[in-house]
Amino acid sequence: MFHKTLSFSKPFPNMKPNPRILLPFNFTDACVAALRYASQFASHLSADIVLLHCAGENQLTPTFQSHLMSRLRSFTDRYMASAGKTITRFCVVRTGSLRENLPSVVENHNVNLLIASPEALLEGTPPEEVLSLTDFASCPMLLVPREAVFQPLKEIVFSLDVTDIDAPVLDRIQILARTFSARLTLLHLHGNLGAVELCQVQKAASVLQGQLTYANSTIVCQEEEDLLEGLNDFSERYTPDLFVIATRDTHLLHEYFSGRYRKTSAYHLHTPLLNLYQARKTPCSGGCSHCNGHKQAEKATSTVEA
Numbered sequence: 001m002f003h004k005t006l007s008f009s010k011p012f013p014n015m016k017p018n019p020r021i022l023l024p025f026n027f028t029d030a031c032v033a034a035l036r037y038a039s040q041f042a043s044h045l046s047a048d049i050v051l052l053h054c055a056g057e058n059q060l061t062p063t064f065q066s067h068l069m070s071r072l073r074s075f076t077d078r079y080m081a082s083a084g085k086t087i088t089r090f091c092v093v094r095t096g097s098l099r100e101n102l103p104s105v106v107e108n109h110n111v112n113l114l115i116a117s118p119e120a121l122l123e124g125t126p127p128e129e130v131l132s133l134t135d136f137a138s139c140p141m142l143l144v145p146r147e148a149v150f151q152p153l154k155e156i157v158f159s160l161d162v163t164d165i166d167a168p169v170l171d172r173i174q175i176l177a178r179t180f181s182a183r184l185t186l187l188h189l190h191g192n193l194g195a196v197e198l199c200q201v202q203k204a205a206s207v208l209q210g211q212l213t214y215a216n217s218t219i220v221c222q223e224e225e226d227l228l229e230g231l232n233d234f235s236e237r238y239t240p241d242l243f244v245i246a247t248r249d250t251h252l253l254h255e256y257f258s259g260r261y262r263k264t265s266a267y268h269l270h271t272p273l274l275n276l277y278q279a280r281k282t283p284c285s286g287g288c289s290h291c292n293g294h295k296q297a298e299k300a301t302s303t304v305e306a
Contacts (some may be wrong), residue, residue, distance in 0.1 A: 004081040018088065019047040022111040022139075024098050025072060028054060030117035032079050033146045036117040037272070039087060040150040041142075045179070048088040050109050051076065052101065060095045068093045082226040096122055102137045115142045118257040125253040131277040133277045137251060140276050141170075144254060147270045153180040159227060161190045162204040162219065164282040169246045171278065182218035182241070189230040192223065228255055232268045243271050246278035 023038045026032045034049075042049050051072050058064065072091040079088070088107065094101045098120065107112065114121075114137055121143060125131065132143075158173050177184035186208070189202055205219045224230035231243055246254055258275055 016103070016134070017110070018149050019045055019112045020050055020110055021047050022052060022106060022109065024054070024114075024116045024120045025026065025051045025075070026120055026123075027075065028117070028119065030119045032075070034115060034117040034120070035076065035079050035093055037144045037148060037150045039076075041115065042087050044152060047112075048090065049076075050090045050092060050111060052092045052094065052098070052105055054094050054096060054098045054101055056095070056097060058095070065235075066091050068086045068293045069242070073186070093232065094138065099124060103135075106137050106139050112138050113142060115144060116266075118143045118145065118253065122250070122253060122257070125250065125254075127258065129251045130254075133249055133275070140211045140274060141253075142272055142274045144272045145257065145269050148272050150240060153177075153186070153241045154181045155238060156180075156182045156242045156244060157185045157238075157240040158244040158246075159173050159187050159189065159231060159236060160246065161280070161282045162186070162201060162208050162221070164280055165208065166246065166278045166280075169276050169278050171213075174217070175245075176274075177214055177217065182216070184214055185238075185240070186217065186232070187234060188219065188221045189224045190221065190229055191225045196226045197216045228254070228268065231256075231271075232278050235271050240271055242274060243268065244276065246273045246276040246280070248277065248279050278306070 021038055023031075023035060025035065038049060041047075041118065053068055053072055055064075055068065064230060069091050072093070073089075076089055092105060092109070094105070102114075105111070121141070151175075156173070156177050160170075172279050174184065176182075188201065190198075201221060205221055209219050222230060222234075224233065227245075234240070235243075253273070253275060256268070
């Protein structure tokens with residue numbers, strides 16, 4: 001069950017436990033960039049950090065484990081921002097792959113948020129292998145591209161379908177925006193619609209606007225068949241500090257950081273991506289072959305069963 005939620009509670013005055021951020025770390029430059037971002041993010045939220053290194057098939061002798069633990073501490077001392085020096089840090093070393101260890105580490109260490117470089121998180125998972133988020137990790141995932149530089153969030157963009165809303169997800173996004181006093185834009189991308197369909201979208205957007213509890217928020221409806229092209233265009237014009245998507249699997253994570261966008265130095269590659277879980281009923285965008293193919297497969301199955 002995908003039950004972990006983003007927690008932004010402070011340790012005082014109620015003496016609640018600090019939120020915990022998990023950072024997979026394999027000593028690469030991409031992981032160092034994610035560490036710098038995560039330490040500042042954690043400092044802003046008074047959160048603890050759990051660093052996880054997976055040793056793969058190497059035999060984890062006590063001496064080798066001690067060496068890796070010391071190396072993790074050394075990297076955090078060297079690369080964490082000065083504001084993060086007072087953060088409580090936990091170092092975890094496991095045998096096997098990240099994919100094998102992620103669910104248990106998230107559960108055992110009560111992790112509220114995973115922050116990772118896309119290379120570290122998706123390593124060993126080919127783009128054509130789409131994993132359910134419920135099997136991957138039971139907490140929200142924030143992927144940080146190497147080009148991203150942390151600053152307190154002022155512009156958050158949540159890509160959604162105004163006709164397919166998950167109330168708990170929407171509440172969580174508003175809490176995040178309120179925590180940082182950020183402007184929240186709900187971005188609905190749609191294809192070329194007829195007058196009746198466009199009217200339905202506009203009506204749904206109007207109803208949703210009236211349901212929002214966070215005052216500094218707005219809804220933007222924009223014509224674009226491809227979700228990532230839409231995010232790229234939006235980031236070129238408005239430079240958001242964070243993109244948020246809510247999906248059921250890892251497909252969009254691969255697409256967001258895919259080679260075809262890296263080759264063109266797309267604007268959105270400078271923007272971290274927060275992925276929440278939502279069992280969406282509609283495709284992430286009109287042009288998404290993965291979502292549309294999944295929908296067609298479900299229809300075919302229903303027809304056979306009938």
